[in-house]
Amino acid sequence: MRAASFDREETVEKIMNAFWEHGYEATSIQVLEAATGLKRQSLYNAFGNKDAMFELANDRYDMAVSRKLFATLDHADPVIALRDFFAAQLAVLVDADQPAGCFVSGGQQELANRPEGQLSEQMRVMIEEQHDQLVAAFERWKADGKISEDADSQGLAAFIMSVLRGQAVLGRSSMSHAIVEKSAALAPRLIQHYLTGPN
Amino acid sequence: MRAASFDREETVEKIMNAFWEHGYEATSIQVLEAATGLKRQSLYNAFGNKDAMFELANDRYDMAVSRKLFATLDHADPVIALRDFFAAQLAVLVDADQPAGCFVSGGQQELANRPEGQLSEQMRVMIEEQHDQLVAAFERWKADGKISEDADSQGLAAFIMSVLRGQAVLGRSSMSHAIVEKSAALAPRLIQHYLTGPN
DNA sequence: CCTTTTCTTGACTGATCGGTAAATTTCGGC
């Protein structure tokens, strides 16, 4: 036996950042070698193949980034929750220490039309789960009497998912950060306005 | 002299559809050969190189698809305009005769972090122009007294751009078409609600 | 008809792609 000389978690994070920054196709094994400091065969030995590395990166993004964002929805007050939700989204998108944009949006765009749909299926599930979390949040606020019984949870969830993905696309280019900031500021106000009436 | 045996406009359209469907990287020259029915050298002879083909495809998308969408904003009534705007967007995204999703969103995601930024610059300009068209529309409605003087044209434009891009991402996978439909239905109502108050 | 110009065709380049086989090093177990 011989212990691996690298930390697996750290390596997965580096792989995630590489895919996040360059996308699936443009992240060649060479790029992953440079990003992780490992040699080709060490990567294959540890993770299998490129698709498996992408899946791990996707999982890690889900755990480390997405879940933190959606945790803001746990707040009992929908106004505060949605304000924090979009603030957290903005923070991710403009954080200079992280790659620009969003892993999920980028991957979805690039992999959706692939003939072999293993990876796109994984991303689709992620998007569906996020949508369901939003629906659940609105249903919870409904049950707690925080918002009207008539509110369309499905529609609102779908709408917020759209805003989320769109901000991720625009946040990809630093030139559009101003647009993302304005959008992130206005989005919760629009929704609040719709839910609770003006004031 | 000898006349080319193919119609240039038709060929550009086929090239556009290929890039639209597969993205930049995944659309190899082989794919373009199959899509256009032309041989390699004919393509290079007619268009120069791959990047030039992508630029032409991008231009054509702008002319043929985006402009039609933004033309709905010309209507004097913002309620009708925004309703038609999102209806037109939905129509593009769910049209089975066209590739799924949106050329602009896909290209922006894939090319934004390229070292050589020729193509991403072109897409950034496109996004900026669309944003400006939205701002202009709101300013016009303001001047006509259709919406409040206090309305934040910049913010609303930024917000709508986000929704637009996000719907394009979600529309990329046919599994998410239900989400796009709900989002496209709710978006204009939310904005209208915000602009004119409930009812 | 014949020449000339252009388009078309098919073979080819060097680079890079994802993935693998075999050699070499390094370490834990005895």
Add this chain to the structure above:
DNA sequence: GCCGAAATTTACCGATCAGTCAAGAAAAGG
């Protein structure tokens, strides 16, 4: 200390990438 197993390194594989070269085919101009 040495042996064997696992990690690392180096070299390589066929396939495909964007782009090119040099012939062959076809049409316009005379």
